[in-house]
Amino acid sequence: MQLIFREDAYAKSCSAVVASVDERGIRLDRTVFYPNGGGQPGDTGVLRHADGAVRIVDTVKGDGIDDVVHVPEPGAALPAPGTPVEAEIDWDRRHRHMRMHTALHLVCAVLPGASITGAQVGAERSRVDFNLPTGALDKDDIAAALNALIAADTPVGFLWITDDELDANPELIRTLTVKPPRGYGRVRLVDIAGVDRQPCGGTHVARLGEIGMLDVLKIENKGKQNRRVVVALRD
Structure with a gap:
């Protein structure tokens, strides 16, 4: 399956052919639908064809790294x-x-240097958890730093490295519980020049200014050394 979103996150639609249909959903030969993973929800949308349309209520990963299943609304033909x-x-x-x-x-x-213990992307608010001691975070300072980076409008890109290159640079991996998929020969990095570089298969904007201003809603203690930072878009 060709994963168009992996190379072009701004592709809103594509022509495709139904490859298979089973109890899990619909597989296509190519898709713009991102499957749930890495804390980012699966896309919703519609598949239109000559005899009608099927509403897609979720998109999930299938049995392999390039296998995407489009989940139809219940009862759909x-x-x-x-x-x-x-x-x-x-x-x-x-x-x-x-x-x-x-x-x-x-x-x-x-x-910098804080290990990520979890994350969840949402359309209205999102959160990321870090392995940090109590009292280490100030939400006003974090908000100011975030919005300064956004105002700089740095380009956001991505690149591919080999498994061996990732092994030689373990500091690129910030997550404690989720590791990049291995065994496929290469790993995708999100690269925000001079700001952040780490493995990630999600979809991102092309420049930081496109994010818009952020608010840090709260910082929560989620364990002895687990701190949750919750952010929201202002618009």
Whole structure:
């Protein structure tokens, strides 16, 4: 399956052909739909075809790294394998996820050296958890640092490195519980020049200014050394 979102996060739709249909959902030969993973929710949207349309209520990972399953709404009549479709995501929702996911990379950037213990991207608010001692975070300072980075409007890019290159640079991995997928020969890095570089397969905006201003809503203690930073878009 060709994963168009991996190279172009701004692709809102694509022409595709139904590859298979089963109890899990619909697989296409190519897709713009991002599957749930890395803390980012799966895309929703619609598959249009000559005889109608199917509402997609979630997108999940299948059995392999390039296997994406489009989950239809309950009771929908599903197109047969071989059917041409136009796959279109709910763009406003996706774009907010792109802004939020990129914002969480900035939270990581303003807390250098802190290991990530969890994260969740949302359209309205998002959170990232760190392994840090009590009293180590100030939400006003974090908000000021985040919005200064956003105002600088640095480009956001990505690059691929080999498994061996990742092994030679273990400091690139910030997460404690989730590791980049291995065994496929290469790993995708999100690269915000001079700000943050780490493995990530999610969708992101092209420049930091596109995020818009952020608020740090709260900082919570979630364990002896687990601190949760919750952020929200101002618009």
